[in-house]
Amino acid sequence: MRLPAGGWFLAAVLLWGPGGRATAATPTALPYDRTCPVIYDNDGAIESGFTDTYLMALASARVIRLRGIITTCSWGEEQRQPPFSPLPTSEVVRERQELIAKARRSGLRNLPDVTAGPSLTLKRPASGRIEETVPYRTPGSRLILREARRATSHRPLVIVMGGQATCVVDAYLQDPSIADRMVLAWIVGNKRADDSIDASEYNFGTDPWATYIAFERLRVVAFPFSNDGDDTNDGFAETPKSRLGELPDTELRRTMSEAAWPRGGGTFSEPAVDYDVMGAIPLTRSDYVRRTGYVSLARWEPATWGPLPQVPFFAAAPQGRALVVWEADPRVATDEWWRRMKDPAAWGRPAGQTPFRGGPWKLPGTVEAEHFDEGGEGRAYHDTTNNFPKEGWFNPFRCLEQVDILASGAASGGYQVGRTEAGEWLTYTVKVARAGTYTLAVRVASAGPGGTFHVEFDGVDKSGPLVIPDTGGEGSWQTLSRPGVTLKAGRQTMRLVMDRDGPAGSVGEFDWVRLER
Incomplete structure (x- = not known):
């Protein structure tokens, strides 16, 4: 049902009576629309970044x-050691903030910063009472x-x-x-043919006590998945x-094109559909929703996956509190996703390539290898x-970049750029204080004979070929120096260019580049 002007209020009254309890329903009317304030809450941004981008485009x-963006993720909780506590600066929080920063540099506006949600599941009290x-x-x-x-x-x-x-x-x-x-x-649950929802789905079963409380006490509109292979009535957007x-050529588009996540055994998947949207x-x-119904708690049952003891099971109930979208139109979702993402009103002027942390690095001085410019691949x-x-790989610094950054206690800034290969390069915006002749120094390491690289300023090779020796290990550092480097004053681009791999198959490891008198 397409709501007429002012029709949202009527739909809300029909769907939710006193105390928020469902009293009647029109299959295609939901108790929210674009006039309501919105908060977005999800787990990892690498896997769900297409939904992030869609909502940011709407906000822009x-x-x-868009009143807030929250990251809530307790993945790996069972592997952590006591005392347990929420982790407000966890990896998934940082990766979403980096995605927001990429969106801003790509021209999207009106975007809040990320806010950390819980990184632990709620614990069911021994009494089983929600209030405790x-x-x-x-x-x-x-x-x-x-x-x-x-x-x-x-x-x-x-x-x-x-x-x-x-979090909610x-x-x-x-x-x-x-x-x-x-x-x-909420995208949650596995829907069965008898209009029931079970826990064989991540969002539902990760924190079953929170799921139970949400369905019992809050105004839930659930969008469950079909885990039987028939997703005809799942309302996902096709986003190949x-x-x-078709989208503007920006840093954000490049990150979306790189999106993939490991699935084990050396396999990985790429986003072809956006479920979370x-x-x-x-x-x-x-006009998106085709069929709705209500559910309520039917029973607690043994979990079929993970370390959980019991999980809730919700069955169809006309007087239930939680509203479920059993069928939605994927064609509508796909059309709307691309229409909003291609809307010129969403895209301002992109920043393009910009210095890391805002300003050029001052030379003479030291530039950490991991402090290359913003702007992304290419x-x-x-x-x-x-x-x-890559399963098990996560950049500990600048999570969404493809440059191989490794934590290192021996590196000056705590990180090093490693696993470099011929053909790769890193760009740094710098500002040279005075024209003159300088010595260029680069701190390098290699386990075995390394490869060859050079350093450019504004596209001109100023160092000539530099060969990385066997330093005794990837954390054993030596400094290569090249005197007689003549530079002009002012802002310019410094580029670290990998020319030839060494016998071990890489050029080497880099800690910093330094310009000194």
Whole structure:
């Protein structure tokens, strides 16, 4: 049903009666639209970055009011050692902030910074009473509390969720009065043919106690998956990489084209569809939903995967609280995804290549190898391999870049650029204080005889070929020097260029480049 002007309020009254309980339903009417404030909560940005980008495009074009972006992820919790505590600066938080920064440099506007949600699951109390659950009180839940208190039951805060419910439930536990002022547009659960939802899906089963509380106490609009192979009625958007060329040529588009994630055994997958976006499509398309229904808790049952003891099972119930979108139109989702992503109103002027941390590096002085410019592959650097499909690999610094950065206690800045190969290069924006003749020094390492590289300024080779010797290991450093380097004054581009691999198959490791009198 396409809502007429002012029709949203009527739909909200029909769907949610006093106390937020479902009283009646029109299959295609959901209790939210673009006039509601929005918070986006998801786990890793590498895997869900297409949804991030879609919502950021809506915010940039002022189609929605994006009040916050939260990262909630307890993945790996069972491997951590006590005392357990939330990790506000975890890897997944940093990678999403880097994605936001790329979006801003690509011309998207009106984007909030990322806020850290919980990195632990909620613990079910021995009594089984929701009220005795201990909240974590994370920055993400405080953000939800603040925005929900500003919302109303008729213009609720919409939380578009592509991960677990820990953060929003954490907020509810601190102030239950916000329950009717929020709607959870949540990609969650495995849908069965009998209109029931089980836990054989990550978002549902990762924090089963939070899932239970959300379905029982909050205004959930659930978009479950079909795990039986028949996704005909799953309302995902088709987002093949072959179409990314239709978007503006920006750093963000390049990152989207690189997106991939390991699946074990040396295999990986690439985003061909955007599942997590399903909860966001109804913000702007009332013709998206085909069939809805309600569910309530039927029982707790043994978990079929992971270390969980029991998980909730929800069955169809006309008087249930949680609204479920059983069928949605993927054609509508696909059309809307590309329409909004290609909207000229979303894209301002891109920054292109810019200095890392804002300003040029001052020379004479030292430039850390890992401080190459912003701008991504093909602009700020060229790397011959894509790190995203590599199982077990994660850049500890500048998470979304393809340059191989390794933590190193022996490197001056705590990191080194390594595994370099012929044909690769790194660019640095620098500012030379005075014209003159300098000595160029580069701190390098190699386990075995290394390869050859050179250093350019504004496209001119100023160092000549430099050969990295066998320094005794990738963390054993030596300094190569080249005197007599003549440079002009002012801002210019310094480029570290890999020319030839050594016998071990790489050029070598780099700590810093230094210009001195």
